[in-house]
Amino acid sequence: MKTKIRHLALLVAGCLAPVMASATNGYFAHGYGIKAKGMAGVGIALPQDSLAAATNPAGIAFVNSRMDLGAELFLPRRSSTISGNGGIPPYGIPPLDGTYSGDGKSAFLVPEFGYNRVINPNLTVGLAVYGNGGMNTTYDRSPFMMLGGSSPAGVDLMQLFIAPSMAYKVNPNHSLGVSLNLAHQRFSAKGLEPFAGFGFSSSPANVSNVGSDSASGWGVRVGWTGQVSDAVTMGATYQSKTQMGKFDKYAGLFADGGSFDIPANYGIGLALKTSPRLTVAADVQRIEYGGIASVANPVANLFRPDGSGMLGGSQGAGFGWRDMTVFKIGAAWKHSDQLTIRAGYSTGSQPIPSGETFFNILAPGVMERHLTLGMTWQVGGGKEVSAYYMHAFGERVNGLNSIPPMMGGGEANLRMHQNALGLALGWRI
16 A cells, blocks of 8 residues: 555646646745635644645545545746837847736646655655646737747746645644755756846856756744634644755846746644534734845846846845735535535735846736635545636736836736646545
8 A cells, every 4th residue: 555655646746746736825825725725725723634734744644544636737828028128229129018828838837746644643644746836828929029039938837846744733622743854946948048148147158048947945834723613713833944956957037047946935823613514714824925036126226336136146136025924715515425615715924025026927926805605515435526727817917117128117916816726635534
């Protein structure tokens, strides 16, 4: 059995690697596990399946021995508009004005896998394999074409976690958990030739059109889950910054010679069982994008007098993202012994400032509001089928002094909306 589990986990990891591409809270997924996703990602105090460890490893102590295998079809729509740009007349470069679609690739399949084993009444171990997040844009007509950029243009980032986990019940109602997050990420960029020129990069040959590069690293997630009464469960979790190897092929694009760590994040949760049929739960999550230089450094760093802010430099310009706080609320209604229905809503602060929109044409992670619906059907024999739907409402961030004057000035405006469908099979083991 152990050999089969290991082979299945490796298979899912292999499937994830080439296709996981996008997410919704910044570049993080809005939730992990089809059941949690059906409740807007709520799960810190409400473990429902073996993917619970991806949100709070302490929760697996309250999940039976089981396996889950699922997949999500993710459908983002992203575009950008440039207006008021004057071009660069001394170089014969006309204005960049226009509306550009980043939907050259618009559908992504994101698998997931979870395994949970109760060793004894106090100890539970598990394994979760899932896409942590990512971002993809493909502009068949490049917004940077007038500056000498080739088409198609865009970026492709994926992040995969393989997380062996353990939870220990310190008493029947409280557990502590830990996950070792073994992370792998892959990145490629095309059509960014203008950012290699104009003296913007410390390593112009390592900015664009050099193929895919990969990096691996690790971090930890810890958590607590406590059933403080028959009706109330609470939880808290913290994930450390995940230290990653550098993208050497993109040493001239990302700060500090290709560094791209995964940010720390943490949260608290509450689940309230208001009746034998209804459970209402809420989470608050904080994602520290501001702690990752290649994500948080402003584009203005390009113009630091000492040159350290050049792309790839020690203080290299980045996407200018801020820390993000996300509020999630969801409900699960047990309609019958066979059917459970879920719904959820989340809202988050905007990670992209209006002055940082030009570089974020490549990474328009502007989503703030998500509405979800989900269900689980018990098919008998300890087996179940779960499904969910998510709609992320359209968001727009208009630029304000967003395009550097030496690139003609003007504004870059970002827009995105998303839909997703997910399906999972779960069974007791």
